[in-house]
Amino acid sequence: MSDMEWKQPDIRPKAKGKLPVCLCLDTSGTMEGEPIQELNQGVQCFLEEVNGHPDARECAEIAIVTFGGSVQQVVDFAPAVEIEAPTFTAQGLTPMGEAVALALDLLARRKQSHKDAGTEYFQPWLVLMTDGEPTDRWEDAARRSSQLVNEGDLVIIPVGIGPSANLEALRPFSPQLPPLRMQEHKFEEFFKWLPQSIGNRASTPTGQRSPLHPDFVKWADAMTR
Amino acid sequence: MAKHMMETEALASARHTVVRRWLATAASVRGRRHEQEGAPCQDCVHVIERGGVLAVAMADGAGSARHAEIGAQCATEVACGLLVSAFDHLWDCCRDGDLPRVLLEPLLQQLDQSGGALSVHRRELASTLLFIGVRGRRYIAGNLGDGVVGCERAGHSEVLCYPQRGEYANETFFVTSTQAPQQLEVRQGSTEGIAAFCLMTDGAADVLYDRSVKELAPAVQKTWMWLDTHPPEAVSRALATNLRQFCCPATGDDSSLAVVRRATMSLTALQARPTLYQRAFLDSRTARGARNRLRVLEALSLCPTHPVSIAEVSKATRLSLRAVRSHIHALRQVLELDGEPL
Numbered sequence: 324m325s326d327m328e329w330k331q332p333d334i335r336p337k338a339k340g341k342l343p344v345c346l347c348l349d350t351s352g353t354m355e356g357e358p359i360q361e362l363n364q365g366v367q368c369f370l371e372e373v374n375g376h377p378d379a380r381e382c383a384e385i386a387i388v389t390f391g392g393s394v395q396q397v398v399d400f401a402p403a404v405e406i407e408a409p410t411f412t413a414q415g416l417t418p419m420g421e422a423v424a425l426a427l428d429l430l431a432r433r434k435q436s437h438k439d440a441g442t443e444y445f446q447p448w449l450v451l452m453t454d455g456e457p458t459d460r461w462e463d464a465a466r467r468s469s470q471l472v473n474e475g476d477l478v479i480i481p482v483g484i485g486p487s488a489n490l491e492a493l494r495p496f497s498p499q500l501p502p503l504r505m506q507e508h509k510f511e512e513f514f515k516w517l518p519q520s521i522g523n524r525a526s527t528p529t530g531q532r533s534p535l536h537p538d539f540v541k542w543a544d545a546m547t548r
Numbered sequence: 549m550a551k552h553m554m555e556t557e558a559l560a561s562a563r564h565t566v567v568r569r570w571l572a573t574a575a576s577v578r579g580r581r582h583e584q585e586g587a588p589c590q591d592c593v594h595v596i597e598r599g600g601v602l603a604v605a606m607a608d609g610a611g612s613a614r615h616a617e618i619g620a621q622c623a624t625e626v627a628c629g630l631l632v633s634a635f636d637h638l639w640d641c642c643r644d645g646d647l648p649r650v651l652l653e654p655l656l657q658q659l660d661q662s663g664g665a666l667s668v669h670r671r672e673l674a675s676t677l678l679f680i681g682v683r684g685r686r687y688i689a690g691n692l693g694d695g696v697v698g699c700e701r702a703g704h705s706e707v708l709c710y711p712q713r714g715e716y717a718n719e720t721f722f723v724t725s726t727q728a729p730q731q732l733e734v735r736q737g738s739t740e741g742i743a744a745f746c747l748m749t750d751g752a753a754d755v756l757y758d759r760s761v762k763e764l765a766p767a768v769q770k771t772w773m774w775l776d777t778h779p780p781e782a783v784s785r786a787l788a789t790n791l792r793q794f795c796c797p798a799t800g801d802d803s804s805l806a807v808v809r810r811a812t813m814s815l816t817a818l819q820a821r822p823t824l825y826q827r828a829f830l831d832s833r834t835a836r837g838a839r840n841r842l843r844v845l846e847a848l849s850l851c852p853t854h855p856v857s858i859a860e861v862s863k864a865t866r867l868s869l870r871a872v873r874s875h876i877h878a879l880r881q882v883l884e885l886d887g888e889p890l
Contacts, residue, residue, distance in 0.1 A: 327774050327786035329794055333767035335758035336798050340717030377580075378800050443717040443759075522800070523581065524718070 339381040340443035342521060343400055343433040345426040347419075349453035349484070350391030354413040358454055358484060365510030366408050372515050373403035378522035380404070382445070386429055390422035391415045400433050419453055420461030423496060426451075427467055430477070445524060446478055450517065452505075454484040456492035465495035472498050478524075482513070565815045565849045568884040569829060570602045570682050573780035574806035575787035579751060581800035590675075591749050591802040592620035594628045597831075600881050602682045603631035604806045608693060608749040610674035610722050615666055619673025622662055623723055626655045631681035631688070638681070638688055642736040647690070648729040655723055674722040677732075678709065680745045680808060684884075687739050692732040694720040696753045698764045700744040700772055705764040708745075709733050711753060720750075744772035744809045751803030755794050768807075775809035779824040783807070815845055831882045840867060844875045 346369075348362060366387070373379045385406060387398035392415020398406055430447040437444040449468065471477035481493040481502040493502035505513055578589035590609030597603070605627035609616020630638060630651060641647040655677075659670040666672070676693020689697050691709030698707050712721055712731060721731040746768055748756055756765045767790075774783045787805050795803035811829065818826060819842055823835045832838040847864040848856050862872045 325786060327771075327778065327783065327790075329767040329770070329790045333765060333770060334755045334794055335765040336794075337754045337757075337759055441760075445717050 338442070339378075340445055341384055341437055342379075342382045342445040342524065343384050343386070343430050343447040344521065345386045345388060345430055345447070345449050347388045347390070347422050347426045347449055347451045348411065349417060349419070349455065350389040350411045350413055351417040351453075351455065351458075352391070352414055353417075353455050353487070354391070354411075354484075356413075359411055359413040361510040362452075362484075363408070363410055365514040366411075368511050369514035369517060370403045370406055370408050372518040373521065376518045376522045379518040383518070383521050384433065386426075386433075388422050388426045388429070390418045392418075394418050394422045394425055396425065396429065400429070416458040417453065417455050418459040419451075419457035419492075420459045420464045423449070423451065423461070423464040423468060427464065427471070427477075446476060448478045448480065448521070448524075450480045450482065451493065451496060452482045452484055453493065454488050456489035461492075462495070468496045469498045480517075566812065567815060567818060567829075567845065568810055568812045569882045570597075570808060571775045571780055571811050571828065572597070572602055572604050572806065572808040573775065573784040573787070574604065574606070574747075574804065575784050575791060576802065576804040577788055577791045577796065579800050579802040580796055582802060588617045589802045590616040590620055591751070591804040592617065592624045592675075593747075593804050593806055594624035595806065596628045596632050597882070598632040600683055601632045601635045602808065603628040603679070604681075604745075604747060604808060605631070605677065605679040606695060606747045606749060606804055606806055607675040607677050607723075608695060608751070608802065608804070610676075611718075613674040613722075614668060614672040615663075616673065616675060618662055618666070619659060619670075619723075620675040622658045622673065623655055623675050623677045624679075626658050627651065627677060627679045627690075630654070631679065635681055635683045635686075635688070639686060639736060642688055642734055647688075647734050648732040651690070652723060652728055652732065659724065671724050674724040676720060676749070677723050678747050678749075680747060680806075682739060682745070682808065685739050687735075687737060687742070687745070689735045689745070690732060692721055692723060692728060694750040694753070696746075696748050696750075696757045696764075697735075698746045698748075698768060699742050700769060701742050703743075705769050707757075707762060707764060708735050710762065711750060711757070739810070742810070743812075744807065746772070746808070747804075747806040749802065749804045751795055751799050751801035752791060752805045754799045754801070754803070756805065771805075771807055772809050775807060776811050776813070777821070777825070779822070779828040781828075782824070815842075815849055818842070819846075831878055840865070840871070841875050841879060843867070844872060845879070 373383050384400040386400045388396050397409045426449050468479055479497045481497045483490045483502050483504045490502040572595050574593040574595055576591040576593050593606045595604050605624040607620035607623040609620040641650045659673045663670045663673055676695055678691040678695040678697055681688045689708050691697050694711040696711055697709035756768055791803045826838040830838050830841040843865040847861040858872050862869050
């Protein structure tokens with residue numbers, strides 16, 4: 324046995340920084356049928372994939388907000404392994420503005436709690452998915468998310484589901500990453516790719532408030548073709 | 549006659565039997581993520597000893613930079629090159645607060661040149677940078693980014709340069725950042741009381757730097773001592789093995805560690821070391837050369853009451869005058885005897 328070996332008591336492994344991720348999901352009436360089924364399966368897949376990715380598993384904290392008729396926080400921030408995938412049902416209109424506002428509030432509070440506790444954290448992520456366009460007042464929420472993105476305090480991934488999604492309605496929320504149109508039956512692929520990106524983000528030094536890695540757009544685009 | 553007297557006086561201090569020299573070694577290992585992607589390691593370490601200066605520089609390429617590994621290599625080569633060729637000038641620049649400009653200007657020029665050859669902006673070669681230069685009783689250390697520079701002073705490990713982070717966990721500064729000149733932290737001082745230095749990128753710091761108390765892990769102090777008994781090449785291999793075993797599982801990132809040690813021992817202890825160690829310690833390319841240098845040192849130390857002349861050393865070792873002068877010149881570059889340069 325070599326005398327040049329470190330021993331466990333002599334090292335100080337760092338606690339992984341936390342990456343708050345809020346899924347903001349359209350569960351309005353137009354998602355009825357296959358879209359909502361795919362969304363349910365996709366979220367289940369997402370949680371499994373996060374749990375199976377070594378970096379994402381330790382750092383990602385997931386919250387879920389839905390908007391269909393009303394806005395609800397259905398899952399509070401927790402590691403994927405502690406979350407039982409909820410089952411969504413489609414109903415009502417699309418209060419996306421209110422949902423994004425709630426998601427931003429949740430992410431801000433989560434960040435503050437880490438700051439207060441002295442825990443390292445990454446820029447929060449907001450994954451916004453809709454098959455249509457907002458039916459409420461969305462301008463303030465869009466302004467807020469844009470400002471956060473431009474200041475490097477938020478990563479937002481806006482996804483339009485299917486051919487009816489109004490990508491132009493998503494654009495005001497995301498000044499850097501253009502809205503991605505996800506084709507039907509691509510939910511699982513998207514929700515498998517997302518944990519990879521989370522893991523990469525968590526393990527890559529990116530410099531000061533840098534925008535998303537240039538390849539991110541390429542990957543995202545490939546996932547949503 | 550005058551030359552003989554100068555040689556005698558020069559050798560007057562060489563009557564001691566404790567020898568010291570700075571030894572350095574390093575290792576970099578590719579992280580899990582780069583292995584999976586088939587991407588190269590984006591950490592780089594450079595160790596040079598020349599003209600009485602020992603220089604170590606380390607860089608961690610930015611994840612967002614397409615040619616980060618090339619940038620990291622440029623950064624370490626420029627930093628080491630400056631340290632060995634212009635240590636005294638850099639020392640004065642430190643004192644005057646001008647070292648960031650003196651270091652970063654040629655570095656950025658080199659990055660522009662390398663970037664031009666690849667048809668990319670210099671930001672695609674961005675990296676952090678940390679370094680240590682030791683000359684005799686003086687050191688210069690610097691850090692730009694999320695690496696850590698430490699030392700052992702009076703038997704205790706100490707952080708010289710703390711990691712620089714932004715608000716978010718993966719935010720740091722690079723040599724290409726606009727704030728680089730302001731962010732480059734520089735330390736200079738006497739090596740008195742200092743027995744070792746270390747440099748580590750953030751991948752290694754994830755297990756060797758305790759962020760909760762801002763101290764080096766105990767493993768670092770134990771690692772320094774390896775250079776007291778093992779040659780640098782063997783220590784480098786051991787560093788790599790330990791980094792793979794402990795850092796790779798803990799982080800997906802590349803990880804690098806460099807250790808610099810003021811190895812101190814009696815001549816008797818040095819004579820008992822394996823040949824590979826003696827060669828490294830005495831800066832000899834061959835076993836025979838190392839043996840001859842030991843004989844020269846032994847001859848110099850045999851007479852504690854009066855200076856030993858070159859002729860006497862030649863007679864005692866049966867080496868030619870020329871050979872003795874050559875060995876003494878070489879030893880003078882690297883050894884200290886009881887705190888005094890040879």
